[in-house]
Amino acid sequence: MEKLLMKGSEAIAEAAVRAGCKLFFGYPITPQNEIPEYMSKRLFQVGGAFVQAESEVAASNMIYGSAAVGERVMTSSSSPGMALKQEAISYCAGAELPVVIVNIMRGGPGLGGIQPSQSDYWQATKPGHGDFHSLVLAPASIQEAVDLVMDAFDLADQYRNPVLILADGLIGQMMEPVTFRQPTERVFDKSWAVTGCVDRKPNIVNSLFLQPQDLEDHNHKLFRKYAQMEREEVRVEEYLMDDAELAIAAYGTTARIARTAVDAARTEGIKVGLIRPITLFPFPKAAFERYVGQVKVLLDVEMSMGQMIEDVRLAVHDRIPVRFYGRVGGMVPSPGEILDQIRTLAQEVSQ
Amino acid sequence: MQYDVIIAGFGGQGVMLIGQLLSNAAMMQGSRTVWMPSYGPEMRGGTANCTIIVSDEEIGSPVVPHPHAVIAMNRPSLDKFEPLLQPGGLLIINASLIDRKAARDDVDVIYVDANRLAEAEIGSAKSANMIMLGAYIGRTGAATPEIVKSAIAKKMVGKEKFLPANEAAIDLGMKIAAEQA
Numbered sequence: 001m002e003k004l005l006m007k008g009s010e011a012i013a014e015a016a017v018r019a020g021c022k023l024f025f026g027y028p029i030t031p032q033n034e035i036p037e038y039m040s041k042r043l044f045q046v047g048g049a050f051v052q053a054e055s056e057v058a059a060s061n062m063i064y065g066s067a068a069v070g071e072r073v074m075t076s077s078s079s080p081g082m083a084l085k086q087e088a089i090s091y092c093a094g095a096e097l098p099v100v101i102v103n104i105m106r107g108g109p110g111l112g113g114i115q116p117s118q119s120d121y122w123q124a125t126k127p128g129h130g131d132f133h134s135l136v137l138a139p140a141s142i143q144e145a146v147d148l149v150m151d152a153f154d155l156a157d158q159y160r161n162p163v164l165i166l167a168d169g170l171i172g173q174m175m176e177p178v179t180f181r182q183p184t185e186r187v188f189d190k191s192w193a194v195t196g197c198v199d200r201k202p203n204i205v206n207s208l209f210l211q212p213q214d215l216e217d218h219n220h221k222l223f224r225k226y227a228q229m230e231r232e233e234v235r236v237e238e239y240l241m242d243d244a245e246l247a248i249a250a251y252g253t254t255a256r257i258a259r260t261a262v263d264a265a266r267t268e269g270i271k272v273g274l275i276r277p278i279t280l281f282p283f284p285k286a287a288f289e290r291y292v293g294q295v296k297v298l299l300d301v302e303m304s305m306g307q308m309i310e311d312v313r314l315a316v317h318d319r320i321p322v323r324f325y326g327r328v329g330g331m332v333p334s335p336g337e338i339l340d341q342i343r344t345l346a347q348e349v350s351q
Numbered sequence: 352m353q354y355d356v357i358i359a360g361f362g363g364q365g366v367m368l369i370g371q372l373l374s375n376a377a378m379m380q381g382s383r384t385v386w387m388p389s390y391g392p393e394m395r396g397g398t399a400n401c402t403i404i405v406s407d408e409e410i411g412s413p414v415v416p417h418p419h420a421v422i423a424m425n426r427p428s429l430d431k432f433e434p435l436l437q438p439g440g441l442l443i444i445n446a447s448l449i450d451r452k453a454a455r456d457d458v459d460v461i462y463v464d465a466n467r468l469a470e471a472e473i474g475s476a477k478s479a480n481m482i483m484l485g486a487y488i489g490r491t492g493a494a495t496p497e498i499v500k501s502a503i504a505k506k507m508v509g510k511e512k513f514l515p516a517n518e519a520a521i522d523l524g525m526k527i528a529a530e531q532a
């Protein structure tokens with residue numbers, strides 16, 4: 001397979017096209033503008049369509065409509081833009097529509113800044129109004145972003161549910177070699193789509209259930225899907241955990257930086273490992289729980305004030321103390337800063 | 352073995368381009384590589400920079416606070432990145448536009464009169480960045496000149512008439528690096 005050196009945002013867009021995405025609706029915001037830019041050129045070559053919508057709200061309702069007629073569709077944005085898209089994502093979840101959404105996170109709150117951040121963990125994993133989950137995938141490299149985007153379209157169709165790619169500005173902006181695998185070409189039943197009802201009963205795609213009992217039943221149905229995701233879709237990478245007495249919890253770019261710090265700490269004889277959640281929902285609880293009794297302290301590292309740490313704490317139920325180190329506002333932690341944290345904890349543990 | 356370099360200059364000097372060429376060459380020779388740009392509300396005349404890592408092994412942090420090499424195309428870039436260089440690292444200074452010597456005495460320095468040589472020897476001031484790239488690969492061996500030249504050729508499909516000048520600029524940079532060894 002040919003290797004290409006590609007920018008994260010463009011690789012994500014190309015992966016979507018190769019996965020069969022025919023429609024893209026977006027609205028500009030840094031640092032993800034290369035995704036719509038790429039799609040605006042590329043989709044015409046595959047007989048698809050690109051629309052720069054009048055707003056994020058409009059774009060996210062356009063993906064609702066496109067998914068309802070059975071097309072593979074994607075939108076992308078960055079943090080404040082994602083907030084505007086939340087309403088329609090909840091509608092997609094309620095109406096059981098397969099959509100893929102990319103969030104290239106920047107600093108917040110409010111308009112914040114345009115540099116890398118992970119301050120949308122909550123927005124991604126505890127999203128919108130109503131009881132629902134998006135399936136959330138968090139790549140740490142451009143290759144992984146490509147692979148996860150291709151998987152995202154299958155997962156969205158399989159579960160008839162929104163799938164969110166959550167990456168930070170660094171993944172969006174940097175370049176790495178990538179190869180594109182063939183799409184799986186799995187076929188999904190879309191007999192529910194609203195494709196015209198000549199000679200059949202009309203299909204209805206809707207998230208409105210005015211009878212409380214109907215809506216409760218619908219919520220239970222959705223949560224059976226989330227329970228299945230928790231059983232079958234958890235992805236996590238563990239690095240040097242076999243003998244680890246300390247462990248770092250980190251995702252995305254932060255996990256890569258932490259990995260460099262872990263390697264440096266290992267050369268100093270510190271038994272430290274790394275647990276990197278790849279799915280943020282479903283969260284890899286078991287991967288953390290398993291180390292109760294072995295790991296003496298967990299260090300959660302994020303480009304936020306501490307968001308994923310809540311899920312890490314829930315996973316270990318206070319049976320391992322969980323500490324935190326974070327940088328925010330577009331500041332990216334250096335391997336040296338994380339190494340200093342590891343050294344301090346190693347000293348604490350040895351006393 | 353890991354090579355990392357920060358290439359910095361002002362907009363229009365082609366710092367992002369030579370960074371991408373180096374990263375492409377690294378990929379073509381089978382290495383792992385990352386190209387990471389500074390991005391944001393960059394001002395015209397301000398500094399733009401990118402970090403390139405070339406490695407045999409999986410690359411962890413794409414962020415390199417203390418690089419092993421710096422290519423400084425202008426004075427603000429030298430002022431900003433010289434202090435961050437690893438002891439024993441490599442500093443390549445564009446002597447055409449930078450009116451001072453290196454302040455560090457614990458690093459390896461190559462002075463390249465890149466803009467003047469690009470005009471006088473290559474016939475185009477635009478080749479200054481390629482001379483700097485030639486000096487970098489000449490000294491470090493992060494990529495071979497042959498692979499860098501094929502990366503240039505790949506990038507310049509449809510503009511083949513500029514290829515000989517760019518290849519000559521790479522060779523000239525390598526020669527300067529060898530002379531100052």
